[in-house]
Amino acid sequence: MNSYHIPDNAIITVAGTVGVGKSTLTTALAKQLQFQTSFEQVDSNPYLEKFYHDFERWSFHLQIYFLAERFKEQKKIFESGGGFVQDRSIYEDTGIFAKMHADQGTMSKTDYHTYTSLFEAMVMTPFFPHPDVLIYIEGSLPSILSRIQERGREMEIQTDVSYWEHMHERYSVWINEFTACPVLRLNIDEYDVHDSESMSNILTKIGQTIAKKA
Ligand SMILES: Nc1ncnc2c1ncn2[C@@H]1O[C@H](COP(=O)(O)OP(=O)(O)O)[C@@H](O)[C@H]1O
Numbered sequence: 516m517n518s519y520h521i522p523d524n525a526i527i528t529v530a531g532t533v534g535v536g537k538s539t540l541t542t543a544l545a546k547q548l549q550f551q552t553s554f555e556q557v558d559s560n561p562y563l564e565k566f567y568h569d570f571e572r573w574s575f576h577l578q579i580y581f582l583a584e585r586f587k588e589q590k591k592i593f594e595s596g597g598g599f600v601q602d603r604s605i606y607e608d609t610g611i612f613a614k615m616h617a618d619q620g621t622m623s624k625t626d627y628h629t630y631t632s633l634f635e636a637m638v639m640t641p642f643f644p645h646p647d648v649l650i651y652i653e654g655s656l657p658s659i660l661s662r663i664q665e666r667g668r669e670m671e672i673q674t675d676v677s678y679w680e681h682m683h684e685r686y687s688v689w690i691n692e693f694t695a696c697p698v699l700r701l702n703i704d705e706y707d708v709h710d711s712e713s714m715s716n717i718l719t720k721i722g723q724t725i726a727k728k729a
């Protein structure tokens with residue numbers, strides 16, 4: 516246990532829309548806590564770029580790929596005994612992405628049904644360890660859009676703004692209904708990963724959020 520009362524075996528998951536700052540915060544928190552990290556691999560994903568060019572053709576393939584990758588990461592975290600900060604939760608795959616594509620018709624009803632039943636069988640069981648805390652990062656759509664631009668992934672920059680707008684709206688509904696583990700909300704205008712006082716403040720809040728659960 517550290518001075519922030521965060522157990523050494525804690526599992527901290529960072530959630531939020533694309534470009535909001537999950538990877539950046541994951542790196543900063545893991546450094547402070549001397550925890551291991553679990554990142555989404557974007558460059559080696561064999562479907563992601565194809566998906567951005569043709570949602571209908573690739574959405575099912577991509578969701579299955581993400582589900583498998585995240586489940587493998589979850590297994591690794593569990594087998595290591597925790598002490599991890601994880602970039603994006605498995606809950607967002609189904610609660611945000613798969614649902615959004617099914618609702619907008621870019622994933623067929625049959626594919627969505629197949630995907631959700633696989634997800635539920637794998638994840639929504641008492642055997643799947645939920646994180647100790649989910650940090651939800653939120654911010655205004657214009658700030659997020661400028662971060663997507665600044666990061667410069669061509670496939671994201673070329674995607675219509677309405678896609679990010681819908682995702683932004685869905686996230687704000689999703690988080691209000693999320694109950695799988697305790698949530699700590701952070702607004703991007705209220706912290707700075709390069710400022711030690713700001714990081715210390717976040718770590719204190721993480722410790723308090725985990726303690727409330729116990
Ligand atoms: N706290 C912050 N302040 C300013 N810029 C940030 C901050 N966090 C992230 N960024 C920038 O925003 C972009 C997206 O951040 P990233 O961590 O990759 O987001 P995500 O993992 O949520 O997609 C990057 O260019 C990053 O440098």
Ligand SMILES: Nc1ncnc2c1ncn2[C@H]1C[C@H](O)[C@@H](COP(=O)(O)O)O1
Nearest residue numbers: 532533534555557577578581608612671
């Ligand atoms: N489940 C997903 N379905 C579709 N796209 C996804 C999913 N999970 C992540 N993505 C995309 C969104 C971004 O383009 C990259 C990485 O996400 P980021 O929020 O930047 O970490 O993958």
